[in-house]
Amino acid sequence: MRKLVLFCLFLLFVSSAFALDIKGISVDAESAKCITCHQDMNIATKVHDQWAESAHAKNGVGCLDCHEAEQGDFDAIKHYGQFVATHPTPKDCAKCHEEEVEQNTKSKHAYPFWLYAPADRAVFEPIVGTKQGCEQCHNVSAFWPDGSVGECDVCHSKHTFDLAQAHNPYTCGECHLGPDHPQIEIYIESKHGNIFTTRMAQGKLNLDYNTKKTGDTPLDFPVCTTCHMDAINGLNSTHNVSERLSWESQAPWSYRTIWFEEELGSWKDKQERMKTACKACHAPNFVEDYFLVYDLVNLQYNEIRRAFVYWTKLYEKKGLIKPLKAKTSNGDVKKFSNTVINASWYTTASEIMYNSWHHEGRRFRMGAGMQGADYVQWHGIWELQHNLQEMIAWGAEHGVEEAKKIYESDSPTKFYPYKLYDFPGGLYGLYTEEQYSVPALYKLIPNYWEMVKANVEQAYKKGFLTKAEWERWLERYNNRDKYLGKKFGKHKIFEDYKKRKAKELNLKDKNSALYKTIKIGLPSPAITDVK
Incomplete structure (x- = not known):
């Protein structure tokens, strides 16, 4: 061990006298110490290769510019005679990227939204699953002891900090995917995503761009950052992904945002920014109609939500659903469920209540915002309607007369108790x-x-x-x-269609496609009838 330490000290002494040259990058003496030692000790040897490809390296930003630390810093370790930081935070990034860090800090990415309703992850499932699950993404709003919040390298991966990677929709899709927030699936389904994958197949995908405040996104189609962050059509670039959002459409209820309105303006100002981005490619009439329908979708969701809340509260009043509660370690009684949000998860009605917000309700709204027709329809409103009828049927099965009246109705209006x-x-x-x-x-x-x-x-x-x-x-x-x-x-095509369809589906005509299908007449018995 003593020989190893002496060897490292020797390397540090030797490398401090000159700078290395890696892949055409001139490395300062302090960084040369780090690189030489990591290489010779075979520890994270790819880090310096990644760094050498970065804009940091090209602009003379070395290891200690990000990893410097003082004794007493929360992440400081003594490392061969000097203190280094094991985990640079946004506070470190702000030394050079002050505006970007400030903007991100005021965005919904950075605020600890995971603290607001943790019971669905901390009570319903073992916490070890949450630490390897939800927290992997929700650490985008991590709190740090130095007072900063968030993780820049969630989007700008460590050491390369590649702009192309940050602009790639699949980077956003690391977190924005799945049953509860399927933005990447919606994007790929949309015409926007179709063009993205086409350009990628054609080898015409240039994501390594850097827009300035007066610049413009050099793409003829949008990626995620185009609409939410980039300078486009006269908009300034921003790291506050909330600047152009006018609805809180991930919440249990859709509501018009007042997020940082003292700086960002009203929801109308935010909506106008997003419309401005859209109008870089789309005609004004299309944009105005699209936003109107999107707004009506959010308002319609709220009325469906109101129906779920009504039935859940009624079932709780009748004792069919009981909110969870327990004594905490200090003796306080803690209620772990809010009827309006999750209804305790332990009955069919409870699960329906939760999923109709957290899954189907989000997909309905998010699909409408991003041109994802299948998510608006089959993954969204169709499932919401099914859930609501199942919610009512559950009440009917448990003797709730109001639910039985709707359940037993033969009118198509039964599907709209809102x-x-x-x-x-x-x-x-x-x-x-x-x-x-x-x-x-x-x-x-x-x-x-x-x-x-x-x-x-x-x-x-x-x-x-x-x-x-x-x-x-x-x-x-x-x-x-x-x-x-x-x-x-x-319409003449429709009239022709009716004639052709009638011919195909005519059960009285032995030559029709439907007659032949139904009357195929297989000779063997069903397997269950075989003795």
Whole structure:
């Protein structure tokens, strides 16, 4: 051991007298000590190669510029005669990147959102799973004893701090994926993601760019940072990923954000920033319609959420759901569940309540925000509707008369024990009458559009929609016959389709495709009938 120490000291003495040259990078004497010792002792030998590829190395930022420490620092260790920091924090990064660290510190990435509702991870599952699970991502908002918060290397991996990696959607997808926040899956499904993967296949994917405040993202399609962070269409670049978000659409209830509004402005200002990013590629009419529908999706989710809260509270009142509680180590009684959020997890109704916010409800809203049609539909609203009916059926099975009345109803309106929002016509243009030939609710419910109008108007009056959005919706309402396709007559392709479909599905015609399928008449018995 003594020989090893002497050898290292010798290396440090020798290397301090000159600078190394690695891959064309001139290395200062202090960093040369670190690199030489790590190489010769075979400890994390790839670190210096990664660093040598970085902008830090090219700009003369060496090991101790990030790893310097003083005795008493929380992460300081004595390392061959000097103190070094084992874990640089945003406070260290701020020495050079003060603006970026300040912006990130004010974003939802950095704030400890995982502290607000930890019971679903700390009570329902063994904590060791949480430490290797949720915390892996939620440490993006880690608290450090030096007063800083967050981890820059979550997006800018250690030692390379590669811009291309930070711009790559799959970097965001390390955390933004799965049943509860599937942004990467939604992105790949969307037209934006389609173009991304196409450019990647074509070898035309340049993510190694650096936008300035007056610059512009040099891409003809968006990656995650394009919309949320990059300088584009006159917007300044930012590390505050909350600057362009107008809804808190991950929360149990969707609400208009007031996050740092004293600096970032109102939700309307944030919405306008995101619209500005969209208008770099999309026509203004499309952008305005898209945001209106997205806003209505969030408002509609809230009414579905209201129904889940109603049934959960009713079941709790009847003693079918009991909130969890226990004595803590200091003798206090701690309630581990909030009915509105999770309802204790231990019944079918409890699980439905939780997932309808944390899983399906998020997918419904997030899909609507990112052009993920399958997540809005089959992974979103379809599952929400199924969950709500299952919630009511559970109550009916447990003797709740109000639930039984809905469960036993034969009216299609049974699926809507809540109030509705809607938008006359479609998002992508005008349609002929056939587009709405199905027995849609507006054809079944008297005064449907009048009721919807009252709801949208109330949302506007209560400050959830802008005046421009209300007027845009009202124009659709006043011309709804046009938007519902009643002024354009029959479409010849649809008439042809009906004839061809009728021929295919005619059970009276032995030559029809459906008749042949159903009447195939296999000769053997079913396996269960074999004696």
